Amino acid sequence: MEESDALGFEHMGLDPRLLQAVTDLGWSRPTLIQEKAIPLALEGKDLLARARTGSGKTAAYALPMLQLLLDRKATGPVAEQAVRGLVLVPTKELARQAQTMIQQLAKYCARDVRVANVSAAEDSAAQRAVLMEKPDVVVGTPSRILGHLQQETLRLRDSLELLVVDEADLLFSFGFEEELKSLLCHLPRIYQAFLMSATLNEDVQALKELVLHNPVTLKLQESQLPGPEQLQQFQVVCETEEDKFLLLYALLKLSLVRGKALLFVNTLERSYRLRLFLEQFSIPSCVLNGELPLRSRASDPEAGVARGIDFHHVSAVLNFDLPPTPEAYVHRAGRTARANNPGIVLTFVLPTEQSHLGKIEELLSGEGEIPVLLPYQFRMEEIEGFRYRCRDAMHSVTKQAIREARLKEIKEELLHSEKLKTYFEDNPRDLQLLRHDLPLHPAVVKPHLGHVPDYLVPPALRGLIRPPKKRKKPSSSCRKAKKVKAQNPLRSFSHRGKKPKPTALPS
Numbered sequence: 001m002e003e004s005d006a007l008g009f010e011h012m013g014l015d016p017r018l019l020q021a022v023t024d025l026g027w028s029r030p031t032l033i034q035e036k037a038i039p040l041a042l043e044g045k046d047l048l049a050r051a052r053t054g055s056g057k058t059a060a061y062a063l064p065m066l067q068l069l070l071d072r073k074a075t076g077p078v079a080e081q082a083v084r085g086l087v088l089v090p091t092k093e094l095a096r097q098a099q100t101m102i103q104q105l106a107k108y109c110a111r112d113v114r115v116a117n118v119s120a121a122e123d124s125a126a127q128r129a130v131l132m133e134k135p136d137v138v139v140g141t142p143s144r145i146l147g148h149l150q151q152e153t154l155r156l157r158d159s160l161e162l163l164v165v166d167e168a169d170l171l172f173s174f175g176f177e178e179e180l181k182s183l184l185c186h187l188p189r190i191y192q193a194f195l196m197s198a199t200l201n202e203d204v205q206a207l208k209e210l211v212l213h214n215p216v217t218l219k220l221q222e223s224q225l226p227g228p229e230q231l232q233q234f235q236v237v238c239e240t241e242e243d244k245f246l247l248l249y250a251l252l253k254l255s256l257v258r259g260k261a262l263l264f265v266n267t268l269e270r271s272y273r274l275r276l277f278l279e280q281f282s283i284p285s286c287v288l289n290g291e292l293p294l295r296s297r298a299s300d301p302e303a304g305v306a307r308g309i310d311f312h313h314v315s316a317v318l319n320f321d322l323p324p325t326p327e328a329y330v331h332r333a334g335r336t337a338r339a340n341n342p343g344i345v346l347t348f349v350l351p352t353e354q355s356h357l358g359k360i361e362e363l364l365s366g367e368g369e370i371p372v373l374l375p376y377q378f379r380m381e382e383i384e385g386f387r388y389r390c391r392d393a394m395h396s397v398t399k400q401a402i403r404e405a406r407l408k409e410i411k412e413e414l415l416h417s418e419k420l421k422t423y424f425e426d427n428p429r430d431l432q433l434l435r436h437d438l439p440l441h442p443a444v445v446k447p448h449l450g451h452v453p454d455y456l457v458p459p460a461l462r463g464l465i466r467p468p469k470k471r472k473k474p475s476s477s478c479r480k481a482k483k484v485k486a487q488n489p490l491r492s493f494s495h496r497g498k499k500p501k502p503t504a505l506p507s
């Protein structure tokens with residue numbers, strides 16, 4: 001967290017109730033973005049701010065927004081209750097976080113300012129009831145907000161005064177562009193707007209033209225990612241594709257990467273390949289497949305997208321494939337070391353990709369001379385003993401096995417779709433057929449590979465690797481539930497775990 005030496009919160013002209021809430025949160029000084037953005041926002045300026053998660057950006061827009069709402073309520077005759085603030089975020093989880101932060105800041109004026117989150121899990125009837133009350137601020141994802149605007153359960157044309165688009169670049173990469181554009185047609189001609197984004201790419205520039213009027217752009221001189229004391233960033237050169245698999249296997253199996261790990265690959269096919277590969281060694285992982293939520297969009301448009309980001313305490317990001325752009329690197333790396341937690345990013349790079357890695361390094365180090373991506377001190381020779389097992393596992397993961405694994409997941413998604421539940425109730429035979437097909441074993445798992453014999457462990461690590469715990473055999477009724485849970489690290493993602501439970505992500 002970068003703090004500034006200049007103006008404190010108390011000199012910004014904020015309402016004493018807001019200042020009290022800030023004090024309660026234990027914030028002694030504004031962060032850099034808060035110091036710059038709040039006074040400009042209070043002057044009524046539109047803002048385009050490059051701000052990453054962890055910079056204090058939420059309060060940077062929430063405090064001026066709350067001040068504006070309090071001003072409205074304090075002046076003139078009793079103003080009609082109306083939705084005056086709209087906060088758009090790319091995922092349900094971010095909607096929840098933003099709502100919580102705004103409510104914490106509005107703690108001493110909760111009667112005057114109400115904040116609703118339309119992307120929360122409640123059913124649409126409950127949401128409609130909340131919106132009927134015309135909360136002062138509505139937070140949500142573009143699709144949810146657009147849905148309510150189209151059904152006229154939410155009206156903004158005559159009342160909106162402040163629009164916030166948070167994580168604007170992610171909104172685009174999650175495919176919300178069309179929704180966003182349609183949504184803008186429901187807004188009044190004039191309103192104040194803030195656009196917050198980790199990167200100011202072309203999409204964000206285009207959005208800027210659409211929503212902002214003569215904005216002040218804040219490109220603060222803070223780094224886009226936390227410093228080395230919080231986030232360690234390494235590169236490791238792998239001579240071949242096979243070396244990448246070998247290294248990953250060794251890192252996870254030797255517990256050199258601990259806690260929850262996110263593995264990024266560049267195609268969906270590769271994410272399944274990796275999952276099946278790890279499965280051979282009894283390393284549980286799951287794939288975040290962007291294809292699946294699209295299929296169940298009708299029931300819950302944000303669910304899948306949220307799965308892509310809803311991770312707490314991710315301790316490691318592994319770029320199994322080099323990110324396609326430097327910006328993508330920043331986004332991937334930003335999944336770890338959140339909110340003062342430590343994190344590590346390890347990027348695998350092939351010799352032919354060195355110049356591409358150079359571009360990432362350039363973006364990260366900026367003007368500075370000090371390299372950000374340090375070489376990972378690891379001697380590949382030490383894990384040569386694993387190569388035979390690695391090769392064996394790679395061979396088992398055939399194209400056919402990958403296809404079957406993808407199909408199996410789609411089937412599971414269908415089985416669990418809320419929307420289809422009623423259909424299956426009426427057509428039990430279809431459900432039977434689908435169930436009957438389920439137990440595909442895409443690649444044969446070899447239980448003996450789950451164990452690492454001592455002779456394979458590099459000498460320096462011998463004695464440090466714990467043997468796998470012996471588990472009591474569960475009763476048949478709970479076996480199935482347990483199996484699903486064990487295979488899906490997402491289910492336990494909010495808990496800090498000791499064992500690596502990687503998630504393979506196509507970017």
Ligand code: AMP
Nearest residue numbers: 027029030031053054055056057058059
């Ligand atoms: P954000 O960038 O909005 O996601 O905020 C990241 C974290 O910083 C949150 O946990 C906030 O509670 C915290 N935070 C925001 N502003 C300050 C501040 N001025 N001083 C200390 N912590 C802050």
